[in-house]
Amino acid sequence: MSKRMNAIAKAPFTGRISQLAQRLAGADGGGVWEVHERACEMAARGEPVCLLSIGDPDLPTLPSTIAAAIDSLERGRTHYAPGRGELSLRRTIADIETRSSGKPCDPDEIVIFPGATNAIYSVLACLLDAGEEVVVAEPMYVGYQGLFDALGVRGVSFALDPARGFALDTALVQAAVTAQTRVIMLNTPGNPAGNMIGAGQLRELADWCLARDIWLVCDEVYSMITFEEAHTSLRKAATVLDNIVLVDGLSKSHAMTGWRLGxxxxxxxxxxxxxxxxxSTIFGCCQFVQDAAAHALTNDEDYIAGVRDEYRRRRDYVCQRVAAIRGLDCEVPAAGMFVMVHVADTGLDGLAFAEALLAQGQVSVLPGVGFGASCRDYVRISLTQSVAAMAPAFDRIETFVATLENELHD
Ligand SMILES: Cc1ncc(COP(=O)(O)O)c(C=O)c1O
Structure with a gap:
């Protein structure tokens, strides 16, 4: 063997990875998922843990949607689909959009993705270059940060007002915009706060952004889970549609998280x-999932009414139990699948509260810090368990908080 070959053989493998991979390494929202993961391990060991930490609906997918998927599979719909998405599904969505916004929507204005997460990633990838800024509300859905990190874009936050049901103040959004801002990203109804942005504010922001060459992107995946007032979409509110982008999907409304359709x-x-x-990056979504999605969206009136009633019942139960526990406090969310609970009066911040509650009460909740530093005194409770399942969990939360109260006043 030549001297040179020897040198190559002995060269240490550095295993260099990209900056993108380095940015994403260990990206878990600042350790917020640790409590949830520990809870899952406890559940796997057979311990009676109540998981109130994740937003994966316990409700079943509509049975006829499952039948539609099976039928599609049996018809051989197992091949590559058009990049934009199946025309039948895009027509279905365009018809819904036309009806709900009162503005004509063409099927070619719709693009199908494997889930809203990938849709948002694709939108941001097409609108921002590395180093540019996206303005976003805090509390912010925990999943956005990974997308910003993947693209190397900067998330710049403005605060929602916890004292007014996490309402949005248009002036704060505008104040967060700099010369580097390309996108303002809204989420209504919001995760985690269940806040809704009204038509007037959406229209004002859309006009303001249009005049400044800024894109306004709105994540509306909870649009069908509203309790007192109906959701207004950005598309309905905006006067001009050139600079607005709407993202939606079936994960939450139709309990179809695993189908990956947005x-x-x-x-x-x-x-x-x-x-x-x-x-270039996905090469089309599953045909049979898209067929099932078109079915789901056209046969869902009773199903969605039932989903909405169930989450309302759960929200009312959680808020009533929280209100009865000294040391805990919450705003009643107008929509969505979560309740933000303020825990500072127990003497603990959200992370310490969630860790101790899991250890002592076997209930897992998500520490609020995952939604931004301003939420460190909160935990997020998911409405993804029935009232019957949540009742014993709340008994344990009550006992746990009483213990903290005693320690605080000893
Ligand atoms: C606000 C928000 N957007 C997007 C998603 C992700 O949706 P999907 O399952 O379609 O990727 C979630 C999931 O929790 C969410 O809460």
Whole structure:
């Protein structure tokens, strides 16, 4: 063997990874998922843990949607699909959009993705370059940070007002915008706060962004889970549609998290760029999932009414139990699948509260710090268990908080 070959053979393998991979290494929202993961391990060992930490609905997918998927599979719908998505599904979504917004929507303005997460990633990838800024509300859905990190874009936050049901103040959004801002990202109804943004504010922001060449992206995955007032979509509120993008999906409304189905609605020029991006990175979504999605969206009136009633019942139960526990406090969410509970009066912050509650009460909740530093005194409770399942968990929460109260006043 030559001297040179020897040198190559002995060269240490550095295993260099990309900056993107380094940015994402260990990205778990600052350790917020640790409590949940520990709870899952306890459950796997057979311990009677009540999981109130994750937003995966316990409700079943509509049985006829499952039948539609099976039928589609049996018809051989197991091949590559068009990059933009199946026309039948895009027509279904475009019809719903036309009806709900009162503005015509063309199927070619819709692009189908494997879940809203991938839809948002694709939108941000098409709108921002590394180093540019996306303005986003705090509390912020924990999943956005990983997308910002993947793309190397900076999330700049403005605060929602906890004293007013986490309401949005348009002036604060505008104040967060700099010369580097390309996108303002809204989420209504919001995760984790269950807040809703009204039509007037959406219209004002859309006009304001249009005048400044800024994109307004709205994540509306909880649009069907509203309790007192109906959701207003950005598309309905905006006067001009050129700079707005709507993201939606079936994970939450139709209890279809595992099916991975989401979509965007945007003006045609951006839809064409999204098609380029998704064709290069995803190469189409499952045909049979898209057939089932088209079925789900056209046969869901009773199902969605039932879903909404069930989450309302759970929300009322959680808020009533929280109100009865000294040291805990919450705003009643207007929509969505979560309740933000303020825990500072127990003497613990959200992370310490969640860790101790799991250890002592076998109930897992999500520490609020995952939604931004301003939420460190909160925990998020998911409404993804029935009232019957939550009742014993709340008994344990009550006992746990009483113990803390005693320690605080000893
Ligand atoms: C606000 C928000 N957007 C997007 C998602 C992700 O949706 P999907 O399952 O369609 O990727 C979630 C999931 O929790 C969410 O809460």
């Amino acid at each position: 979509w965007t609605v945007s003006a045609r020029p951006l839809a064409d760029r999204l098609l380029d991006f998704t064709s």
